[in-house]
Amino acid sequence: xxxxxxDHRDALVRAAASGDRDSFGVLVEGCWNALVRFAxxxxxxxxxxxxxxxxxxxxxxxxxQLDDPRRFDAWVRQITFRRALRRLGRxxxxxxxxxxxxHTDQAPGGQNAxxxxxxxxxxxxxxxxxxxxxxxxxxxxxxxxxxVIG
Numbered sequence: 001x002x003x004x005x006x007d008h009r010d011a012l013v014r015a016a017a018s019g020d021r022d023s024f025g026v027l028v029e030g031c032w033n034a035l036v037r038f039a040x041x042x043x044x045x046x047x048x049x050x051x052x053x054x055x056x057x058x059x060x061x062x063x064x065q066l067d068d069p070r071r072f073d074a075w076v077r078q079i080t081f082r083r084a085l086r087r088l089g090r091x092x093x094x095x096x097x098x099x100x101x102x103h104t105d106q107a108p109g110g111q112n113a114x115x116x117x118x119x120x121x122x123x124x125x126x127x128x129x130x131x132x133x134x135x136x137x138x139x140x141x142x143x144x145x146x147x148v149i150g
Contacts, residue, residue, distance in 0.1 A: 006070070013069035016060075024063070028056055031073065034138070035080050041133035042084035042126045051084040058083070077148045081130055088126055 009030075015023035035055065039048035059076050066075055124132070127149065134140045134148060 009072070010069040013063070013066070013072045017063045017066060017069075024060055027072070031076060035076065037137065038077060038130070038133055039080055039084045041129045041137070042081070043088045047084070047087045051087050052080060054083045054087075055080045074144065074147045077134075078150065081148060081150075084130075085126055 009027075012023045012027055016027055032052065035052045036048050039051040039055075042048075043051060055076060058079050066072065130149060131145055134145045135142075140148070
């Protein structure tokens with residue numbers, strides 16, 4: 001991002017933290033797709049958008065507590081990571097209780113070409129899938145991944 005873009009984004013974060021819904025809407029539009037892709041890497045198609053919606057509700061509520069507007073992207077990804085893990089845990093407990101198995105053969109995005117990869121990735125722990133997504137898909141450095149994953 002250019003310095004002007006960063007300044008504009010920081011201004012949006014500060015305005016949203018002050019209660020400006022329109023600014024928050026612009027932030028949501030800018031990060032929605034990336035957050036859904038990230039959540040899909042953890043929970044798959046069926047739960048991803050719900051996890052991101054929960055994330056954004058939490059982010060709106062807690063945004064005034066964010067000290068540094070430059071940390072918005074990492075902060076909202078971190079919330080997404082936690083919400084996705086929580087949804088995955090709830091789903092697994094329900095499936096165990098009901099005696100069902102999770103249908104994870106469905107590829108993220110519903111694309112048939114990704115079924116084989118997704119079938120392999122479903123055997124990897126959610127935290128490791130998230131790390132793979134952040135490094136391979138998002139191109140984050142190890143320190144950026146560490147900030148998101150914790």
